[in-house]
Amino acid sequence: xxxxxxxxxxxxxxxxxxxxxxxxxxxxxxxxxxxxxxxxxxxxxxxxxxxxxxxxxxxxxxxxxxxxxxxxxxxxxxxxxxxxxxxxxxxxxxxxxxxxxxxxxxxxxxxxxxxxxxxxxxxxxxxxxxxxxxxxxxxxxxxxxxxxxxxxxxxxxxxxxxxxxxxxxxxxxxxxxxxxxxxxxxxxxxxxxxxxxxxxxxxxxxxxxxxxxxxxxxxxxxxxxxxxxxxxxxxxxxxxxxxxxxxxxxxxxxxxxxxxxxxxxx
Numbered sequence: 001x002x003x004x005x006x007x008x009x010x011x012x013x014x015x016x017x018x019x020x021x022x023x024x025x026x027x028x029x030x031x032x033x034x035x036x037x038x039x040x041x042x043x044x045x046x047x048x049x050x051x052x053x054x055x056x057x058x059x060x061x062x063x064x065x066x067x068x069x070x071x072x073x074x075x076x077x078x079x080x081x082x083x084x085x086x087x088x089x090x091x092x093x094x095x096x097x098x099x100x101x102x103x104x105x106x107x108x109x110x111x112x113x114x115x116x117x118x119x120x121x122x123x124x125x126x127x128x129x130x131x132x133x134x135x136x137x138x139x140x141x142x143x144x145x146x147x148x149x150x151x152x153x154x155x156x157x158x159x160x161x162x163x164x165x166x167x168x169x170x171x172x173x174x175x176x177x178x179x180x181x182x183x184x185x186x187x188x189x190x191x192x193x194x195x196x197x198x199x200x201x202x203x204x205x206x207x208x209x210x211x212x213x214x215x216x217x218x219x220x221x222x223x224x225x226x227x228x229x230x231x232x233x234x235x236x237x238x239x240x241x242x243x244x245x246x247x248x249x250x251x252x253x254x255x256x257x258x259x260x261x262x263x264x265x266x
Contacts, residue, residue, distance in 0.1 A: 003247045004254065005112060007150065008033065009176050010040040010064075010240040011183065014204030014211030015231035019045050019055050019062075021238065022203065026063040029260055033242060037109045039116060040240075041152060041178040041200070043069035044211070047231070050075025053082045056089055066090065066107055068118040070154030070179055071125055073101070092120035092154060094127045094134035104138045106146050112247065115139075115146035117172075119164070121155020121179075131155075131164055139171055148173040148250040150243075155179055158198050169194035173252040174243045176200050181210040183239040187255040195252030201239025206261075208232030237261045 008030070013019060022040075030038065042064075045055040050072050056079075059067060067089040074080070074091075083091060083101030093103025107114045117138055119131040131153070139149065149172045153161045156179060165175035169190040176197050177184075183201025190196045204211030209218075212229045220227040237259060244254030 004244040005110070005247050006034055006036050007174060007243040007245070008035045008038045008240060008258070009152075009174075009200055009243060010038065010203055010238055011200030012070075012178055012181050012202045012204075012211075013040055013042045013045040013059070014181070014202050015045065016047055016055065017205070017231065017233075018203040018211075018236055018238070019058050021236040022064070023058060023062040025238075025260065030063055033258075035242070037066075037107065037114065038064045039066045039068060039150065039152065040064045040203075041068045041070065041154065043072040043154075046076065049229075050079070051089075052076050052079050056082070056086070060088065065109065066105065066116045068116070068152040068154070068178070070118075070120060074099075090116065090118035090152075092118050092127070093138055094120055094129040094131050096128050103134065104142065106142065112148070113146040115142050115149040117149060117151040119151065119153055121153065121157055121160045121164075123155065123157035123160050125156060132167060135164070135168055139168070148245055150174040151176075153177045158184070161198050162196075165194060165196045166190055169196075173245045173250055174255075176241060176243075183257060183259075185257070187241060187257055189252060189255070193251045195243045195245070195255040197241050197255055197257070200241055203238035203240075204236065205232035205234045206237045207234040235262065
């Protein structure tokens with residue numbers, strides 16, 4: 001019998017239709033893949049952008065255990081109090097400490113204490129603290145309170161994501177990147193201890209550019225004029241990865257890309 005703890009991590013959820021897709025499919029996906037825990041990035045889950053309490057509650061009801069976010073987390077001021085009160089939703093660790101919300105949490109899943117961290121990259125993004133410094137501080141503050149750690153590195157730069165993962169590969173069992181909405185093909189084990197992928201991809205419309213209506217994106221690129229980025233219609237697909245952690249050693253021992261579409265859930 002396997003001693004592995006299985007985590008499904010889902011890339012950026014783009015829009016209410018992607019939330020609804022997970023509401024209909026996620027519990028089935030959990031059962032089919034023997035998933036112990038689901039982590040999903042939902043900073044773009046509400047209309048017209050950002051995250052709100054309604055979308056977060058729907059995702060929790062759908063089978064998501066922990067929600068991570070990124071640079072769009074504060075798009076809606078109505079969510080600020082909820083970020084303070086709900087321990088299952090994270091904002092980046094390296095935002096100012098006085099900001100609404102928190103950047104780490106410990107989830108008790110099937111008898112295991114899982115420390116989940118959320119951090120924002122420095123390249124092309126506005127942060128107040130180095131992600132390296134923020135992660136170091138969180139690991140130190142939570143020392144002795146968890147069995148293994150997982151991190152969502154929300155960043156533009158692929159090199160920065162991998163650098164962060166390598167730096168903490170001895171102390172973090174699972175590391176994955178989000179933000180680009182494009183799934184990478186580099187699932188691997190770093191230093192024999194940390195299961196890693198540079199970007200999970202997204203949950204959103206297949207017929208789109210990063211989940212947005214392609215016509216609007218093309219228009220802006222061609223004309224350099226403002227354009228309204230509405231969420232795209234059409235078939236929804238969810239990208240992510242399944243990670244495995246050995247519960248005897250707490251090392252990350254497996255990672256495999258996953259693509260969830262209507263064919264899989266039928």
